[in-house]
Amino acid sequence: MRHSARLFAIVATLLGVVALTAACGSDSDTGSSGSTDGSTSPKVIQVTFSGKSVTPNGEVVQVARGQKVELDVKADAAGEIHVHSDPEQHKEYGAGTTHLSLGSFDVPGRIEVESHALEKTIVILEVK
Amino acid sequence: MILAHGIGGRQDLPIPLESAILGAVVALVVSFVVLILVTRAHGDQAPASRRSWRPAWVARLGRVVDSRGWTVALRGVGLLLFAFTVFIALFGRDTANNPLFGIVYIWLWVGIVPFSLVLGPAWRLISPVRTIHAALSALRGSSEPMFTYPRRLGLWPAALGLLLFAWLELVYPNNNFVGPVRLWFAIYLAAMIVGGQLFGARFFERCDPFEVYSSLVAKLSVWGRDEQGRLVLRTPLGNLDTLQPTPGLVAVVSTLFGTIVYDSFRDSTPWLQLKQGDFITEHNLGYTLDNVALVAFPLAVGVFYCLGTMLTGVGHIERRQLPGHLAPSLVPIIVGYIFAHYLSYFWEGGQATLRQASDPLGNGSDWFGTSDMTVNYFFAYHATLLADIKVLGVVVGHVLGVWSAHIRAMQVLPRKHLVTGQIPLLITMIGFTVGGLYLLFAS
Numbered sequence: 098m099r100h101s102a103r104l105f106a107i108v109a110t111l112l113g114v115v116a117l118t119a120a121c122g123s124d125s126d127t128g129s130s131g132s133t134d135g136s137t138s139p140k141v142i143q144v145t146f147s148g149k150s151v152t153p154n155g156e157v158v159q160v161a162r163g164q165k166v167e168l169d170v171k172a173d174a175a176g177e178i179h180v181h182s183d184p185e186q187h188k189e190y191g192a193g194t195t196h197l198s199l200g201s202f203d204v205p206g207r208i209e210v211e212s213h214a215l216e217k218t219i220v221i222l223e224v225k
Numbered sequence: 226m227i228l229a230h231g232i233g234g235r236q237d238l239p240i241p242l243e244s245a246i247l248g249a250v251v252a253l254v255v256s257f258v259v260l261i262l263v264t265r266a267h268g269d270q271a272p273a274s275r276r277s278w279r280p281a282w283v284a285r286l287g288r289v290v291d292s293r294g295w296t297v298a299l300r301g302v303g304l305l306l307f308a309f310t311v312f313i314a315l316f317g318r319d320t321a322n323n324p325l326f327g328i329v330y331i332w333l334w335v336g337i338v339p340f341s342l343v344l345g346p347a348w349r350l351i352s353p354v355r356t357i358h359a360a361l362s363a364l365r366g367s368s369e370p371m372f373t374y375p376r377r378l379g380l381w382p383a384a385l386g387l388l389l390f391a392w393l394e395l396v397y398p399n400n401n402f403v404g405p406v407r408l409w410f411a412i413y414l415a416a417m418i419v420g421g422q423l424f425g426a427r428f429f430e431r432c433d434p435f436e437v438y439s440s441l442v443a444k445l446s447v448w449g450r451d452e453q454g455r456l457v458l459r460t461p462l463g464n465l466d467t468l469q470p471t472p473g474l475v476a477v478v479s480t481l482f483g484t485i486v487y488d489s490f491r492d493s494t495p496w497l498q499l500k501q502g503d504f505i506t507e508h509n510l511g512y513t514l515d516n517v518a519l520v521a522f523p524l525a526v527g528v529f530y531c532l533g534t535m536l537t538g539v540g541h542i543e544r545r546q547l548p549g550h551l552a553p554s555l556v557p558i559i560v561g562y563i564f565a566h567y568l569s570y571f572w573e574g575g576q577a578t579l580r581q582a583s584d585p586l587g588n589g590s591d592w593f594g595t596s597d598m599t600v601n602y603f604f605a606y607h608a609t610l611l612a613d614i615k616v617l618g619v620v621v622g623h624v625l626g627v628w629s630a631h632i633r634a635m636q637v638l639p640r641k642h643l644v645t646g647q648i649p650l651l652i653t654m655i656g657f658t659v660g661g662l663y664l665l666f667a668s
Contacts, residue, residue, distance in 0.1 A: 154497070155497025156494060182235055185234065204602050204606070205238055205605050205608050206236055206237060206605050207492075208236075209234065216511065217506075218501070221492075
């Protein structure tokens, strides 16, 4: 019994240390989220469709909260882009060059931008 | 969790690298501290871990929860929820705003875990298939099963059921249309009703994927039963120690862990670039690749785990029996990871579903007064806090797992091999935990 009490004490101490370290870490980023006024220049992502392939191909793109996101789409055929934001967005584009604005995102998180027809993830927007 | 379903589809930010490393280091240190303390333990007292308490209030509570009125009331609640779900599955609109998806993928599938963790084996009390079974047996005038359930089959059917649900949720491309979801559950209902009539209510204990999942997680709650079947309190680890090795238990555990790991992995850039690469695209192999991965992940988990446990023992127990005996130690690791994986999704998606449920037919009605509630995005706005909670959940799960393995090892391993015998299992468990943390960091 004393053995398991000691075990418990050690484990509890270790977890306490983690909790403390974690708690100290969490103060730092809440203050830095003041740049959400959207004054930063929009993030423009070049998207190229050709046949069954698309570039970029599943890459992660960092976006600030409130920063506008725009897609410059070059495509050989018309199609639709599906943005897994809340609410979801469906954007159509034609053959040739299309400029799509996705607006800005306020809630931090990862948002997938997919090609509907190809069932491919083009980019993952990491909003923070 | 792509799960568009009108519940957005925005996912959590990855946890910071420092948190992942910190969590991994703690998991590593705790593992070896527990292991080393085993050597210093003396006396061969078998751990009194299965001890239970039954104070007066638990005895009173036990009489209430085992009373006929309470049982019937819970069955009624289950049937109401079931009737509502059937109603929207039949008459709801086939749009992403149908609450069916949230009810099935979030309230049921994710909700099983917190409810069972807090309340014990909750699903069997409200399970509509059990209620239907009881009604049919009453109509038939006999609850005598026609056949005895084959012991060797064990939990294997439940493992298959869990895999099939994971397939619907994670792989099947049309999982956000009403028809396929309705069909899946129609087949589930039919299988459960026929199985129940053939093998009796015991069938649900072994074959209902949701009940098996719920009862497994409930082993980490404080609620247990003594030999007379009376309600008692146990420590979560003591409760977990009452989990008996059953054929298929390792399969259930591996399926749960493997599918959820696949869920994390499939959104990572390396996987996307492989799946969306030229070769796979040209040969239309994306869907095949997903199916293969869904089976391969649980298989890999199972193989690693069996290897770790079978290398572990030396003694009177046959090596082949060791994975089953040590399987309880995986349960906390899985629950810790599920907690980390689903916490914010359950919070936000659960609310969004409540909002949709109030207007089930999409005609602007407001059945429960929640149709214009705003979803609270607490966790999204506190990304660091969320990351810390996730890491803590994974680490706590790991610690409980190692501890539980230690309790079991004291029972099944001979004393002189207690420390050396546990090392392979320990390495496997560290591998699972660090792998889980890596996925939380990388995708």
